[in-house]
Amino acid sequence: KQEVTQIPAALSVPEGENLVLNCSFTDSAIYNLQWFRQDPGKGLTSLLLIQSSQREQTSGRLNASLDKSSGRSTLYIAASQPGDSATYLCAVRSDNNAGNMLTFGGGTRLMVKP
Amino acid sequence: DAGITQSPRHKVTETGTPVTLRCHQTENHRYMYWYRQDPGHGLRLIHYSYGVKDTDKGEVSDGYSVSRSKTEDFLLTLESATSSQTSVYFCAISEPPGTAFANTGELFFGEGSRLTVL
Numbered sequence: 001k002q003e004v005t006q007i008p009a010a011l012s013v014p015e016g017e018n019l020v021l022n023c024s025f026t027d028s029a030i031y032n033l034q035w036f037r038q039d040p041g042k043g044l045t046s047l048l049l050i051q052s053s054q055r056e057q058t059s060g061r062l063n064a065s066l067d068k069s070s071g072r073s074t075l076y077i078a079a080s081q082p083g084d085s086a087t088y089l090c091a092v093r094s095d096n097n098a099g100n101m102l103t104f105g106g107g108t109r110l111m112v113k114p
Numbered sequence: 115d116a117g118i119t120q121s122p123r124h125k126v127t128e129t130g131t132p133v134t135l136r137c138h139q140t141e142n143h144r145y146m147y148w149y150r151q152d153p154g155h156g157l158r159l160i161h162y163s164y165g166v167k168d169t170d171k172g173e174v175s176d177g178y179s180v181s182r183s184k185t186e187d188f189l190l191t192l193e194s195a196t197s198s199q200t201s202v203y204f205c206a207i208s209e210p211p212g213t214a215f216a217n218t219g220e221l222f223f224g225e226g227s228r229l230t231v232l
Contacts, residue, residue: 032219043204044223093219104157
């Protein structure tokens with residue numbers, strides 16, 4: 001059974017710092033991995049999706065990398081801003097069937113201080 | 115943003131009463147999902163649908179049923195609500211991954227429905 005872990009559970013940084021959020025998974029036979037952002041009381045917003053054949057994806061100040069062999073993904077946020085404060089979740093899709101189970105990590109709660 | 119609407123957004127009900135949550139999408143995506151999110155448990159899949167009238171159970175399906183009579187609507191029913199079903203419920207949609215060049219299987223979520231069972 002796939003297990004997804006995100007460390008740290010919470011992170012507080014000053015504005016302007018570059019930071020890395022980690023996601024690790026136990027079964028490297030994945031179809032894709034998706035990073036989400038969740039603001040308090042809101043739904044999940046998709047940030048980046050990396051297919052198993054890809055090594056990284058970029059969107060603005062965000063860069064997500066994937067190393068299947070080591071079971072790891074990182075989300076890099078450049079020049080962090082207070083508006084980046086949110087919980088970030090990663091989810092791993094094990095195959096391309098519907099109910100395949102996206103397995104979610106527990107999330108990293110990020111606070112960017114002005 | 116993906117066109118996903120959940121209703122109601124907030125509901126307070128009493129133990130033993132039936133509750134139906136509705137998810138409506140305007141994206142024509144084939145797959146639809148219901149998740150619940152609880153502190154300490156993260157997001158857990160309740161039921162999912164892979165087409166009209168095609169549904170299956172997720173990991174926490176006990177006490178829940180679903181129906182999908184149209185592509186755009188996916189209903190989650192609690193036949194007799196219990197306090198353990200107090201949670202935030204999220205609907206999600208995706209296209210079947212790999213069925214077309216652009217279909218990555220990316221998952222999109224609704225805003226959530228907060229249910230409190232007293």
